[in-house]
Amino acid sequence: xxxxxxxxxxxxxxxxxxxxxxxxxISGHDYLFWYRQTMMxxxxxxxxxxxxxxxxxxxxxxxxxxxxxxxxxxxxxKIQPSEPRDSAVYFCASTPASGGQNGETQYFGPGTxxxxx
Amino acid sequence: xxKIEQNSEALNIQEGKTATLTCNYTNYSPAYLQWYRQDPGRxxxxxxxxxxxxxxxxxxxxxVTFDTTLKQSLFHITAxxxxxxxxxxxxPAGGSYIxxxxxxxxxxxxx
Numbered sequence: 001x002x003x004x005x006x007x008x009x010x011x012x013x014x015x016x017x018x019x020x021x022x023x024x025x026i027s028g029h030d031y032l033f034w035y036r037q038t039m040m041x042x043x044x045x046x047x048x049x050x051x052x053x054x055x056x057x058x059x060x061x062x063x064x065x066x067x068x069x070x071x072x073x074x075x076x077x078k079i080q081p082s083e084p085r086d087s088a089v090y091f092c093a094s095t096p097a098s099g100g101q102n103g104e105t106q107y108f109g110p111g112t113x114x115x116x117x
Numbered sequence: 118x119x120k121i122e123q124n125s126e127a128l129n130i131q132e133g134k135t136a137t138l139t140c141n142y143t144n145y146s147p148a149y150l151q152w153y154r155q156d157p158g159r160x161x162x163x164x165x166x167x168x169x170x171x172x173x174x175x176x177x178x179x180x181v182t183f184d185t186t187l188k189q190s191l192f193h194i195t196a197x198x199x200x201x202x203x204x205x206x207x208x209p210a211g212g213s214y215i216x217x218x219x220x221x222x223x224x225x226x227x228x
Binding site for chain 2: 041
């Protein structure tokens, strides 16, 4: 298995532009997570999906952020309009779910390094 | 609010020694706690999971303890090697069973 795939790996954009980050989870995994990592705040959960349905988006910083999962093999995180404070590394992770109580491992993608100028 | 504390300062040790990393949490009772390793420019990689009813878990040179009274987990690497140099994240999971990540502790093993 190729693991979690994210694209692009690096993105440089100007303030006000729309940014779309993409993620392909590991086949058969039921949960998909989007995280943001910065030096100041560490690894923050933004939103997660179970079987393509958003379960908790309380970590999404504001309305400029949106996420979708149209099918089991694809998810997007969109920022519109982007701001310099959105600069961070964005990770996607997936996990098989034979019941959350079992403490399933999260498998992370390589991340997208976003720089908003 | 839930809070996870890991040493923000890097831990420097000599090769062959045992590294011990600390994770403290407050304001919740996790059902389990995971430890991940993160190398620069990469995503975190799972290492170990310990449940609330377990005191200790081992995997090769790694050992994790979980003290629910102290609200603390310790992560040990015995016979440390320079290749163990990385950032280590603890991730307790509470009622939602979704882990929350600490900010991590950087470990540097000197040859």
